[in-house]
Amino acid sequence: MSYSFLDAENQVIANSLKIRFYPISLKSAKGTRVTDQNGRNYLDLAAGWAVAGIGYGHQRISNKLKEQYEALSFTSQLSAPEPTMVSLAEKLIDITPGDFPKKVWFGHSGSDANDCIAKLVPLEKNRSRMISFMGSYHGQTMGSLSLSGHPAQSRFIGSGNVVKIPYPNPYRPPFGEKNRLTDQVIQYLEQEVFKTICPPDDTAGIIIEGIQSDGGLLVPPDDFLPRLQEVCQRYGISLIFDEVKVGLGRTGKWFSFDHYGIVPDAIVLGKSLGGGLPMSSVVARKEILDVGTGIHMFTTSGNPVSSAASLETINIIEDESLIENARENGEYFITLLRGLQEKHELIGDVRGKGLAIGVELVEDRLLKTPAAEKTAAICYRCYELGMLVFYVGIHSNVIEITPPLTITKDDIDLAISILDQSFSDLEQKKINMDLVKQYAGW
Numbered sequence: 001m002s003y004s005f006l007d008a009e010n011q012v013i014a015n016s017l018k019i020r021f022y023p024i025s026l027k028s029a030k031g032t033r034v035t036d037q038n039g040r041n042y043l044d045l046a047a048g049w050a051v052a053g054i055g056y057g058h059q060r061i062s063n064k065l066k067e068q069y070e071a072l073s074f075t076s077q078l079s080a081p082e083p084t085m086v087s088l089a090e091k092l093i094d095i096t097p098g099d100f101p102k103k104v105w106f107g108h109s110g111s112d113a114n115d116c117i118a119k120l121v122p123l124e125k126n127r128s129r130m131i132s133f134m135g136s137y138h139g140q141t142m143g144s145l146s147l148s149g150h151p152a153q154s155r156f157i158g159s160g161n162v163v164k165i166p167y168p169n170p171y172r173p174p175f176g177e178k179n180r181l182t183d184q185v186i187q188y189l190e191q192e193v194f195k196t197i198c199p200p201d202d203t204a205g206i207i208i209e210g211i212q213s214d215g216g217l218l219v220p221p222d223d224f225l226p227r228l229q230e231v232c233q234r235y236g237i238s239l240i241f242d243e244v245k246v247g248l249g250r251t252g253k254w255f256s257f258d259h260y261g262i263v264p265d266a267i268v269l270g271k272s273l274g275g276g277l278p279m280s281s282v283v284a285r286k287e288i289l290d291v292g293t294g295i296h297m298f299t300t301s302g303n304p305v306s307s308a309a310s311l312e313t314i315n316i317i318e319d320e321s322l323i324e325n326a327r328e329n330g331e332y333f334i335t336l337l338r339g340l341q342e343k344h345e346l347i348g349d350v351r352g353k354g355l356a357i358g359v360e361l362v363e364d365r366l367l368k369t370p371a372a373e374k375t376a377a378i379c380y381r382c383y384e385l386g387m388l389v390f391y392v393g394i395h396s397n398v399i400e401i402t403p404p405l406t407i408t409k410d411d412i413d414l415a416i417s418i419l420d421q422s423f424s425d426l427e428q429k430k431i432n433m434d435l436v437k438q439y440a441g442w
């Protein structure tokens with residue numbers, strides 16, 4: 001059944017909307033498990049690209065949706081606001097750092113939220129330029145793709161006001177020296193970029209992912225983000241964190257920058273915020289979001305049903321101690337993955353924080369030649385063995401592990417055994433590479 005359904009889907013659904021790793025089509029889901037149209041169950045380590053943070057089909061969300069829809073199914077908050085959106089904004093202000101006046105903007109996707117940054121930050125500072133990082137993925141709309149530095153956006157030129165600098169990747173240091181990584185990237189920014197094409201007094205903001213996710217689950221050195229904050233403060237540049245994928249508890253703290261005591265000027269949220277419904281947000285200094293009236297608005301922004309789901313999602317994260325779970329079980333997961341690394345030569349690096357984990361596959365550990373096709377094969381084999389996982393990275397060779405934060409140690413033991421089996425099957429050439437090649441991935 002799923003094959004004929006996918007054939008039909010292929011006839012009518014735009015390819016521009018797809019990244020496919022294997023022929024799955026879903027029917028239902030609960031917790032950490034999804035079920036396909038043939039009734040087969042899978043452990044979901046992707047959580048639908050990190051959207052199912054609290055897991056699938058949470059009863060409390062279901063109840064809230066019904067309650068809200070029956071009370072007030074819709075109002076355009078642009079012109080007739082209601083209290084749920086305001087309570088959600090108050091909650092977001094409460095869980096984000098910053099002892100200064102903050103406000104909240106709402107949208108539907110990480111992309112429209114990063115578009116908010118692309119438009120409003122230069123306007124507020126009255127400076128024209130922005131800086132972002134190579135490998136970053138901020139979205140697919142024109143503003144957010146302009147900020148992005150990922151191959152997925154490289155076919156579009158975007159807006160010319162954004163300068164991209166290398167991300168401090170400890171596994172593949174952009175300037176060659178791992179132990180001088182922070183110094184070298186910061187020096188490049190201050191001595192080269194600021195002195196040539198992007199004067200700091202015309203730079204409005206720097207946007208960064210605290211863990212660069214689609215770029216390959218890259219965790220910067222501990223001193224990098226504090227140093228970046230210092231630079232921003234020195235030149236009066238706004239520091240923006242894109243927390244769309246790793247925010248809201250995934251790294252074992254509310255936000256990735258909380259690991260370093262950083263206070264951003266603006267924080268971008270999306271994906272898991274809506275508990276499965278489309279929802280995004282920017283929490284920022286009041287002056288950024290108040291720079292103009294009606295200049296970044298969408299009719300269904302902050303609609304009451306999505307707002308109710310989002311508020312309940314945050315309450316669930318607190319009530320079920322999901323941040324602690326992400327921290328503890330993330331460490332457990334990474335330890336077991338490092339065990340697998342000792343067994344399988346293909347695993348070049350295991351890294352992450354909490355339940356944002358990357359496993360980079362290389363043909364050889366010395367030269368670190370990316371093993372892209374084999375990464376696709378491992379993901380495919382995991383699917384055949386009953387587990388969903390995707391790959392990311394500018395070289396398409398990093399398995400991304402972003403499961404629901406509700407994942408248990410038993411789930412993790414199962415995941416490790418499926419991964420172990422997949423690596424062994426690949427080593428023994430038991431994976432049908434012709435099937436794998438039918439899926440382009442990205």
Ligand SMILES: Cc1ncc(COP(=O)(O)O)c(C=O)c1O
Binds near residue numbers: 108139213214
């Ligand atoms: C860090 C980050 N920002 C923004 C986006 C874009 O979000 P959306 O796909 O909801 O537009 C993504 C999507 O993967 C992301 O990972």
